[in-house]
Amino acid sequence: MDPSQDALDYHSREPPGKVEISTTKPTSTQRDLSLAYSPGVAAPCREIAEHVEDVYKYTTKGNLVGVISDGSAVLGLGDIGPAASKPVMEGKGVLFKRFADVDVFDIELDADPDAFIEHVEAMEPTFGGINLEDIKAPECFEIERTLRDRMDIPVFHDDQHGTAIISGAALLNAADIAGKALEDLSVTFAGAGAAATATARFYVSLGVQRENITMCDIDGIITESRADDGSLDPYTREFAQDVPAGDLADAMADADVFVGLSVGGIVSPDMLRSMADNPIVFAMANPDPEIGYEEAKQARDDTVIMATGRSDYPNQVNNVLGFPFIFRGALDVRANEINEEMKIAAAEALADLAREDVPDAVVKAYGDQPLQFGSEYIIPKPLDPRVLFEVAPAVAEAAVESGASDESLDRAAYVEELEARLGKSREMMRVVLNKAKSDPKRVILSEGKHEKMIRAAYQLVDQGIADPVLLGNRTSIERTIDDLGLSFSPEIIDPLDCDLEPYAERLYELRKRKGITRTEATELVRDEAYLGSVMVELGEADAMLTGLTNHYPSALRPPLQVVGTAPDAEYVAGVYMLTFKNRVVFCADATVNQDPDAEVLAGVARQTANLAREFNVDPRVALLSYSDFGSVDNHGTRKPRRAAEMLREDETVDFPVDGEMQADTAVIEDMLTDTYEFSDLDEPANILVFPNLEAGNIGYKLLQRLGGAEAIGPMLVGMDKPVHVLQRGDEVKDIVNLAGVAVADAQEE
Structure with missing residues (x-):
């Protein structure tokens, strides 16, 4: 297909253009509308009239940038005029929003330089910052200089x-x-x-x-x-x-x-x-x-x-690595300019980031080509999400230190705010990772010679999340560390080069009445999953991750046989945490129990509620089925109904629970409170217990793929000690996240 026609079709498809305005507050009722406009809007108007700085409190000004051009130097097209420049300015707005969650109004002015300056200056009450774009030289120099002198918000000509x-x-x-x-x-x-x-x-x-x-x-x-x-x-x-x-x-x-x-x-x-x-x-x-x-x-x-x-080609110099994050940092501390110190801070942050290990998602986005600091990789890739967390804080910090901002800045807290902007999953994981950092634990990483495990171990050490122990061939692990250019010396245990006798003896003691002979125990502890499980069971390590290169059932077998279930749990379950824009839902069981009875379902609910609390989530449990509260009565609907009854009858259960109920009843507030006002859930459920493995696996995958949720897991609940089984093909970030959960589990232990 002709690339030009493809681009024209892209831009003309309904609705035309690339941006739209969406509301951020509810507008579904008359009360909502009266608050959004008249008469409710008068209240913030009066506050701003009395204290002009409150405009940042009650309006979008603090997150709104004007992308402004006269169309005199558009890309390689030259002076094509303001109207023809609008697709580019809209595109700039897309990049601001996509990479740094900065809102944009694009404005195209048909004006000479003096009038252009006057128009932009007059718009200062509207915007938190001005991005000048595609203005020819030498006029662009004078326009930017004059506006910087006259305005108390950042003015930045990105082409320069x-x-x-x-x-x-x-x-x-x-x-x-x-x-x-x-x-x-x-x-x-x-x-x-x-x-x-x-x-x-x-x-x-x-x-x-x-x-x-x-x-x-x-x-x-x-x-x-x-x-x-x-x-x-x-x-x-x-x-x-x-x-x-x-x-x-x-x-x-x-x-x-x-x-x-x-x-x-x-x-x-x-x-x-x-x-x-x-x-x-x-x-x-x-x-x-x-x-x-x-x-x-x-x-x-x-x-x-x-x-x-x-x-x-390698080392693309792409401006999208700069302007979204520079404005993000400047806006968040209400800087009055973007000065030289802030620009230098941005460049140094980008340079430093290029020296760090690159996330798997970024490598995949660029065709799985090797990305490692060197002559072919001297600047980060535009799709690297870490740029936001490095450049924006560096710019904000430089603004405060240079006097461009009067605000104070807690960098660690600010990074957490930025993570929340990119999605609920980062915000939720930050809760657990912060807990882990407060008291790191010793975590076994079986399959330790795998590159992903080694890179995860590096991040765990670098971020202070855990003390990783890599199980595997020492020579192979050390060679990979050297090839990756990682400057750390993790603890390595090589099953072929250590005394396995104590572990074989312990495994034999645990499994001799389960069909394992002494000779078989000696052979089994050479397997990293069994060795790691025995080390955790003996208390020589606090937690373990396994399963990166194995089928889930095969990977689960060794820890189940050796570590076993917790005293208050007869069954384990796999839980996924699904994060949406403004909601978190835990789905259980999605990986282990094929056809659980009511007792198992109740146990899964208890263990998942405990997990939710590790993320500072107050659990509300729904036992799911295809009927609502007895509308259908058969063996399938009685299981979740009985599980809900068992939980309500248990005096130790301190969270609301109800069922059986359909999935939409559990998560839609109007259905829950209007139709079934008798329900013990007065708010939508955040823990969904599925009636069997088939339903759980299908359900969480549909929510993830069609509902746009991010999935973290599977997190294994019900084990006697913290063990989590990875999915084959998990990325380094998944390993790091589950290691953080394991450390938090171990802290609870």
């Missing part, structure tokens, strides 16, 4: 500063990899427009010497003689050098760094070969770089550290 910040982060890491100091770098620029000038200025802020920057435009090297003849604008003139006239080829000779912000194909292999050893090449013209990636790599025998503006 976005590329500067992202490529600045890349430069920090590239210089380190090349073994060169910033102050010694010789830098050549191809291009002298808004982005190039702002980038050169920013490099100076990072530590590059101004006298070491050579800038070229279409007429060649920008020299002092050209500055003297009046042919340069004042913004370019500051980079004029006292050197002979020459072209780009002359400027690139012996340069350490080439920065291309011009047009494609202007750099030849010979020009690249003339540069210094291990050159840094940022060829950022789009869609065609100043020199192609393959061409640049083949031009030299040493290391060429290459970045482009394209997503199909």
Whole structure:
């Protein structure tokens, strides 16, 4: 299909465009509407009239950015006018919302620079910040400077500063990899427009010497003689050098760094070969770089550290790594500007993040290509969710420290607020992970030679969540740690290189009347799952994770045989926590019991309620069926009905429970309270106990896939000691999350 037609169809599909306004408060009743508008709206109006700062309390101003353009320099299309620029401005709004939960009004102005400035200045009461976009040079410099002087909210021209910040982060890491100091770098620029000038200025802020920057435009090297003849604008003139006239080829000779912000194909292999050893090449013209990636790599025998503006090559310099998170940090501390300190903080945070282990989800999003700090990975990928948690706090902190904000900042608490913005699952997991960090426990990771287990162990140590013990071949584990570039020394237990006699003896004692001989016990403890289970049972470890490479029933068998169920539980169950935008639901049992009776269902409900409390959730339990409170009477409906009765009769049960009931009755408040006002649940259930394994597995998967829920689990409840069985193919974050749950379990023990 023609890509242009595909894009046109995408934008014209009903409703046209890419953004809409949605409400954040209920509007379903007359009372709701009277609060949203007249007469209720008068109350906040009066408060704001008396205390203008309350506009941040009662309106969206604190999370609203104006993306504003005159359409004079749109992408590579040039001066196409304000109306034609609107798809780009809408797209910018999509990125703000998608990556940092910042709301946007896009505004396209048909105005000369003076009128443009007046219009934008007049909109200060509306917005928490202004993102200027696609305004031609040199007018963009004066527009931004004037608005920054006149307005008390952040004003940021992304075309200038976005590329500067992202490529600045890349430069920090590239210089380190090349073994060169910033102050010694010789830098050549191809291009002298808004982005190039702002980038050169920013490099100076990072530590590059101004006298070491050579800038070229279409007429060649920008020299002092050209500055003297009046042919340069004042913004370019500051980079004029006292050197002979020459072209780009002359400027690139012996340069350490080439920065291309011009047009494609202007750099030849010979020009690249003339540069210094291990050159840094940022060829950022789009869609065609100043020199192609393959061409640049083949031009030299040493290391060429290459970045482009394209997503199909390593090290994409993409402004989306900057502006959403910079504004997020600035808005959240009500900064009055985005200053140089805040921009430097953003670049340094991005550079630091590129040195960290990359989440599996990011690797998968980019075709499972290896992503590890080095010449092919010097800046994070745009889809890396961690950028929000690193850049926004760094910017906010810099705003406070530099005086751009009068607010105070608790960085740890702020990170938790940001996590809550990205979804309820992060907020819920933060509760458990914080508990785990308060008293880390020793957690066995069977299948310890697996790369995911090793990476999870690194994160557990790095974040202070647990003290991991990797079970597996020592040589293989240490080699993988070295290959991954992880700087940590975890505890490793190699079943082939340790005294297994005590563990074999204990396993024999536990299972000798269950059909296991002494010889079989000796063989079984060589299996990591059995060895880990015995270590947990003996108290040599506090918890264990297993199952990453095995079928769930096979992985569950060793801990069930060795650790067994808790004294108050005869059965175990697998629970998924499903998180929606404003709701959390625990689904049980989804992995273990095929056809439980009423007693098992009641036990599963008790254990799941205990788990919910670990997440600071007050449990409300519904026993599910296809009937409501006796509307159908048969063997299937009697099981959940009897389980609910057993729980209500148990004086130790201190949570509301009811059933049998249909799933929609359990979760829809109007159905529950209006139709069945006699129910013991006065609020929708947050624990759904399914009548059998088939229903539980189907139910949670439908909720996850069609309901848009995020799933955490399965978490194993009912074990005598904390053991959790992973699903085959789980990601590193899943392992880390379950390890956090296991540590919290162990703390309760």
